[in-house]
Amino acid sequence: xxxxxxxxxxxxxxxxxxxxxxxKSIEVSSENEFKDALHSNYSExxxxxxxxxxxxxxxxxxxxxxxxxxxxxxxxxxxxxSNDGFFFNYIDNIEISNLRIIxxxxxxxxxxxxxxxxxxxxxxxxxxxxILFFKSKYSYIQDQALSLYGIYLVQSxxxxxxxxxxxxxxxxxxxxxxxxxDKIEKNINNNNNNKYNNLNKLSISNSHxxxxxxxxxxxxxxxxxxxxxxxxxxxxxxxxxxxVLNAMYSKIYINGCGIRNNVAYISGGSFYLIDNExxxxxxxxxxxxxxxxxxxxxxxxxxxxxxxxxxx
Numbered sequence: 001x002x003x004x005x006x007x008x009x010x011x012x013x014x015x016x017x018x019x020x021x022x023x024k025s026i027e028v029s030s031e032n033e034f035k036d037a038l039h040s041n042y043s044e045x046x047x048x049x050x051x052x053x054x055x056x057x058x059x060x061x062x063x064x065x066x067x068x069x070x071x072x073x074x075x076x077x078x079x080x081x082s083n084d085g086f087f088f089n090y091i092d093n094i095e096i097s098n099l100r101i102i103x104x105x106x107x108x109x110x111x112x113x114x115x116x117x118x119x120x121x122x123x124x125x126x127x128x129x130x131i132l133f134f135k136s137k138y139s140y141i142q143d144q145a146l147s148l149y150g151i152y153l154v155q156s157x158x159x160x161x162x163x164x165x166x167x168x169x170x171x172x173x174x175x176x177x178x179x180x181x182d183k184i185e186k187n188i189n190n191n192n193n194n195k196y197n198n199l200n201k202l203s204i205s206n207s208h209x210x211x212x213x214x215x216x217x218x219x220x221x222x223x224x225x226x227x228x229x230x231x232x233x234x235x236x237x238x239x240x241x242x243x244v245l246n247a248m249y250s251k252i253y254i255n256g257c258g259i260r261n262n263v264a265y266i267s268g269g270s271f272y273l274i275d276n277e278x279x280x281x282x283x284x285x286x287x288x289x290x291x292x293x294x295x296x297x298x299x300x301x302x303x304x305x306x307x308x309x310x311x312x
Contacts, residue, residue, distance in 0.1 A: 024044060027048050034047065041064065045066070045069070047099070048071050048075075050074075052080055053103070054081075055084060059089070059091060060091075061089070062090075065093040065094070066093070068096050068099070069095075069097045069099065070097075070098040070099040073117070075099055076100040077101045077103065079104070084103055089110070091111070094110065094113050094114070095113075096114070097116045097117050100119040100120075103121075104122040105124045108129065110126075110128075112132070113130065113132070114132045119136070120139075121139050123140060123147055123151075124150070124151045128156060130158075131158040131159070133160045135163060136163045138164070141168045147171055148172055149173060149177035150171050150174075153179070154181060156201075157201035158203070160205075162206045162207060164209075165207065165208070168212060171215045172215065173219065175209070176219070177220075178200040178222065179200075179221050180222035180223075199222075202220075202226045204227070204228040206229075208231065208232045209232065210232070210234050210235045213261075213263075215236070215237060216237065216242070218247070219245075219247070220247035220249075220250050222248075222249060225250070226247065227253050228253070230257065231258075233245075233262070235260075238272075240264070242272025242273070245270070245272070245273070246268070247274075247276060248273070249276065251278050252273070253278075255283055262288070262290070263289075263290045264291045267291050269290050
């Protein structure tokens with residue numbers, strides 16, 4: 001009986017070793033292989049060749065970290081249907097790297113999503129999630145699937161670092177939109193003791209953001225913490241107010257940025273700010289900011305203003 005128990009323990013140890021070592025990484029070259037790997041216990045999926053994907057891919061409550069990467073820097077994941085993409089729910093850590101992705105990314109309650117060295121063409125929707133967008137490019141170009149916004153954040157945070165973000169005619173209002181839960185969810189989750197308890201966070205540094213004369217860059221309509229440093233904010237167009245930043249109820253800090261060639265058809269030119277907690281802009285160079293009906297550079301109605309920049 002003791003011998004049998006030893007054999008059972010030995011078999012279990014071998015299975016655990018296989019699970020942790022042999023199944024740790026896999027290389028795939030077809031959609032079927034990718035699908036099988038994604039729904040198996042692999043922690044790293046390397047894609048050997050470009051793939052056309054015929055469906056959306058969902059992951060729920062993943063219990064281990066996952067990396068999806070291209071084996072070389074010319075690998076494309078193309079979702080054939082413009083509504084498809086990756087749908088990740090209640091996942092701790094996912095890294096997507098070294099890929100070109102044409103498709104969408106929808107996140108809910110994901111702790112850490114890292115996107116690095118990725119050329120991303122699609123919509124990003126995030127609810128209660130944290131995103132790092134590092135050394136990557138973002139755009140949304142779809143002839144038959146227009147959108148008000150490109151990156152849509154609800155009680156989420158995104159850190160954009162050393163990246164390039166572009167608008168297009170497929171985005172009708174702003175590239176990045178920070179907003180709130182709908183009224184029912186907000187009543188359930190509301191914490192009256194601290195209105196910033198579930199705020200959005202947007203951090204941008206050493207990056208290039210351009211509306212490409214097609215849309216605005218950032219819109220905020222709920223409590224948010226916005227920090228933008230050492231970046232270019234250019235070529236934005238808003239058909240209403242504030243082409244670079246249209247924000248309310250937020251804490252805003254902008255430092256060391258180039259802000260140029262921005263147009264609002266009504267008010268604000270580059271900035272339109274209402275009822276914000278604070279706004280500080282320092283060491284910025286602003287040129288060619290136009291508001292056709294009211295205020296060339298900035299429209300302000302806030303509680304605290306600290307402003308120091310060059311304007312030409």
